[in-house]
Amino acid sequence: MEQLEKIKNAIIETMPALAKSATEEALKNGISAKDILNEALIPGMDEVGRLFREGEYFVPEVLVSAKAMNASMDLIEPLLVGDGVKKVGKVVAGTIEGDLHDIGKNLVCMMLKGAGFEIIDLGVDVKPEVFVEATRQHQPHIIVISALLTTTMLNMPKVIDALKTNGLRERVKVLVGGAPVNQDYADEIGADGYSEDSSSAVELARRLVAV
Numbered sequence: 001m002e003q004l005e006k007i008k009n010a011i012i013e014t015m016p017a018l019a020k021s022a023t024e025e026a027l028k029n030g031i032s033a034k035d036i037l038n039e040a041l042i043p044g045m046d047e048v049g050r051l052f053r054e055g056e057y058f059v060p061e062v063l064v065s066a067k068a069m070n071a072s073m074d075l076i077e078p079l080l081v082g083d084g085v086k087k088v089g090k091v092v093a094g095t096i097e098g099d100l101h102d103i104g105k106n107l108v109c110m111m112l113k114g115a116g117f118e119i120i121d122l123g124v125d126v127k128p129e130v131f132v133e134a135t136r137q138h139q140p141h142i143i144v145i146s147a148l149l150t151t152t153m154l155n156m157p158k159v160i161d162a163l164k165t166n167g168l169r170e171r172v173k174v175l176v177g178g179a180p181v182n183q184d185y186a187d188e189i190g191a192d193g194y195s196e197d198s199s200s201a202v203e204l205a206r207r208l209v210a211v
């Protein structure tokens, strides 16, 4: 669809203002927030990833693309989330220590919020002790940990170890994800769950709290 292409291209071509206006236009024309997410934002960012990988884009371009994606996300989030949804569980979320990538983590949080979870978002570069403290303070059902770098995913088990050391491991389910993470790694570090995208993360979170 032409309007979804326009949003996608605004992300790829690093144009936040256009991403915003094209999203406003699409919503006005009755295109759903879910279609904007799945058919424009995610494929747009995937393409940016490819350009970065192949050396056509550098960090500044990727940052502006991320800004364009966020400009659109700000508009669709309230529609994806919906008001007055009964809370089904509490989630503490964060990107692991050393890692500044937050687009995927934010998407997972947004989808979980939409499914009725209460989210405590600790942001990026979150140290194990900060996850522990938030677990003590908020008593979540689930901890969501995101990593986008092969180097930082190695910090994920440190959170699990820190929870054990502090006697909190049995109280909370740990969900891990992000591009370099897979089911084998999740099993190896003793996480309770892994999923590859934000929609399946919701299903998994629901199962973990047995909704």
Ligand code: B12
Binding pocket: 042, 045, 046, 048, 049, 050, 052, 053, 059, 060, 062, 063, 066, 098, 099, 100, 101, 102, 103, 104, 105, 107, 108, 144, 145, 146, 147, 148, 149, 150, 151, 175, 176, 177, 178, 179, 180, 194, 195, 196, 197, 198, 199, 201
């Ligand atoms: C955007 C981006 C950046 C932006 C981040 C902006 C931001 N606010 O997030 C900036 C420019 C800052 C950046 C910096 C760097 N980046 Co970068 N970046 C990317 C890029 C292009 C896209 C990532 C993204 O947002 N994808 C879109 C989202 C929606 O996907 P996602 O994060 O995978 O999330 C989905 C799933 O994984 C899952 N998910 C995510 N988290 C979780 C958690 C749970 C619990 C669950 C269940 C699911 C889940 O659900 C999400 C939605 O479906 C990727 C390439 C790529 N295609 O992945 C490189 C990439 C991740 N970056 C890379 C690198 C190397 C870097 C830098 C080291 C570059 C540098 N030399 O400085 C720095 C590191 C900075 C740091 N300390 O973190 C490499 C990593 C390589 C590796 N193997 O480790 C990649 C793969 C690019 C590449 N091919 O070289 N980056």
